[in-house]
Amino acid sequence: MKTLLVLVTFLTGLAVNSQSSYQKGMTKAFETWANKNQDEAVNLFERIAKAEKENWIPYYHAARILVVTSFGLKDAAVIESRLKKAQDFLNEAKTFSKDNAEIFIMEAILNTAYVASNPSKYGMTHSAKVEELYQKAKVLEPENPRAVLYHAEWKMGGAKYWGKDPKVFCPEIEKAILYFEKVSSHDEPFYPKWGMNQVERVQQNCN
Structure with a gap:
């Protein structure tokens, strides 16, 4: 013993x-x-x-x-x-x-x-590839704030390229903010948590 x-x-x-x-x-x-x-x-x-x-x-x-x-x-x-x-x-x-x-x-x-x-x-x-990867991420984690924010930014860029209004994707940014605020803590201290500081930059497309 x-x-x-x-x-x-x-x-x-x-x-x-x-x-x-x-x-x-x-x-x-x-x-x-x-x-x-x-x-x-x-x-x-x-x-x-x-x-x-x-x-x-x-x-x-x-x-x-x-x-x-x-x-x-x-x-x-x-x-x-x-x-x-x-x-x-x-x-x-x-x-x-x-x-x-x-x-x-x-x-x-x-x-x-x-x-x-x-x-x-x-x-x-x-x-x-970009679209496919974001879709995969959102199927796995529909409320992942990075997936929602950066997918919205990607779609905004595409809208501007094709002469369409990027503001139609602004509600997605609001969702991302909510998901950042409610994100749960993770046991792994170095698990990805970044992205909230990029919201303001992406929101410039909504002005």
């Missing part, structure tokens, strides 16, 4: 230390990103992902940095390189979490980045 108790205590200690190491590493990666060291943060998330094994979240955040920072870049080769690497990270994430709304949303934004960078090259091939 005493031997069993010692073993349980030992294993519990290992689990706590492992969790602490993961949390410290993730916190450092987020701080590095906040300090504008994007590529270093990507490397940190990638190292954590490889050490953690079967955890999709570090791969997700590594991809997220590459996708978000690709918007606004001018060099086509750099954009494609970053988005390809981001897709590789998301593919890794999907091996651990196959039907995951958050991964689908990030993949939709990744494909949006392709379209935004070169509409004539990627518009026809990637637009359908």
Whole structure:
């Protein structure tokens, strides 16, 4: 009995230390990103992902940095390189979490980045992917605020491109706000929670 108790205590200690190491590493990666060291943060998330094994979240955040920072870049080769690497990270994430709304949303934004960078090259091939990915995410999580907000922004962009009124999608933004406000806490501290700070930017299409 005493031997069993010692073993349980030992294993519990290992689990706590492992969790602490993961949390410290993730916190450092987020701080590095906040300090504008994007590529270093990507490397940190990638190292954590490889050490953690079967955890999709570090791969997700590594991809997220590459996708978000690709918007606004001018060099086509750099954009494609970053988005390809981001897709590789998301593919890794999907091996651990196959039907995951958050991964689908990030993949939709990744494909949006392709379209935004070169509409004539990627518009026809990637637009359908964007719509399909948002639909998949919303089937899994109809009240996911990121799915609702960014899908609305995507449809607004399409409406403007085709000379239609983007304001018809403004009620979707109001829904997203409600979903952000009611979103439940998650056991995983680094589970995606971002997006509320982008509502005002997307709402500019409603003015």
